[in-house]
Structure formats: structure tokens, C-alpha cells
Amino acid sequence: MRGALAGLVAGGRGAQGRARDAAPPGDDRRPAAEARHGGRCGDDHERRNEFTHGTSAGASTAAPRHTLTLTGAGGEELRRRLREADEVDISDENRWFTVLAFLRHLPSATEQAQVLRRRLSFLAEPSSFFYEGERPLGAESFDDPFRRGLLRIARATSEAELDWLAATLKELEAS
Secondary structure, three states: OOOOHHHHHOOOOOHHHHHHHOOOOOOOOOOHHHHHHOOOOOHHHHHOOOEEEEEEOOOOOOOOEEEEEEOHHHHHHHHHHHHOOOHHHHHOHHHHHHHHHHHHHOOOHHHHHHHHHHHHHHHHOOOOOOEEOOEEOOHHHOOOHHHHHHHHHHHHHHHHHHHHHHHHHHHHHHO
């Protein structure tokens, strides 16, 4: 099982899963990745009864709509993955956004706050896109306006997230 939260949420389906689902009924051709893995990427989760897969008609001429619905076992697995989010889930911005999208499913404010504190701890570490040896370089270190812009935008984003984390942790701890 992949440690990534997104693996459960997406059911392991990427473009390969969509390609198979879009095949006409009776068409047994499988995308190359599926053939290599012996089945759809999400089959392990389905076998463990973590979600069900459904299809419904799309709006007017749209392709069929595919839905994944978590079962009780799937909900438990989702909550476990949220509680035990791996370091990449905490440090990678895209994976962090996936964690945030589902964090409300943890039943207690204490558990939610623990996950947010892990992100806060990660953000407290000095970092940059650019380094001189082991020392992170700030926007002030560059004459290049584009690198300065990149670092200023990243700094503003981090400051906004830190403000949000502080306010949200305060709310969670008060509840």
C-alpha cells in the first residue's frame, strides 16, 4: 500500500484508469500501465472494500461521471492516513493541500491540530529554492528580478500560511 494519502483518495487512478473506464462496453483492451500491473491501479483498495466505484451519466454530452465512495473501512483508512500523514504529505505543497482538503474528516480538534503542528514545524525550518552551500538564500541575495520575484512570492505565501495556521490552531485548541 502506498503511504500517500492521495493514493486512497484518488483510488490510485490516473490517466490510465480514466482511459480504461472510457473504453466502450465489451472492449477488453487495457492501457499499458494497467497490463503491467495486472489490473486497475485502484483494485487493491477496492479488494479491501475501502471504496466503491460508480458511474452515472454526464451532463448532456459530457462523458460519464465516475465516482468513488468511501466505505466504512475506507473512511477508517482515510482517517489513519490523515493522522499518520508521511513527511512528503506534510512538506510537499500539493500533497499538503490534499491533506487539508480532507482534514475535516478527523473527528477531533486535537487530532486536526496535531497534523497542523507538523506542518507548522516544517515551515519553521529555514529553506529556500536557492542555497549557497548549506545556507538558504533570500530574495535580497539576487540581482535577477525573476529569482527575487519567485522568492518574494514564496515568502508571502509562507507568511499567509503561518498566519492561517496560528489562527486555526488557536480555534482548534479553544474548542
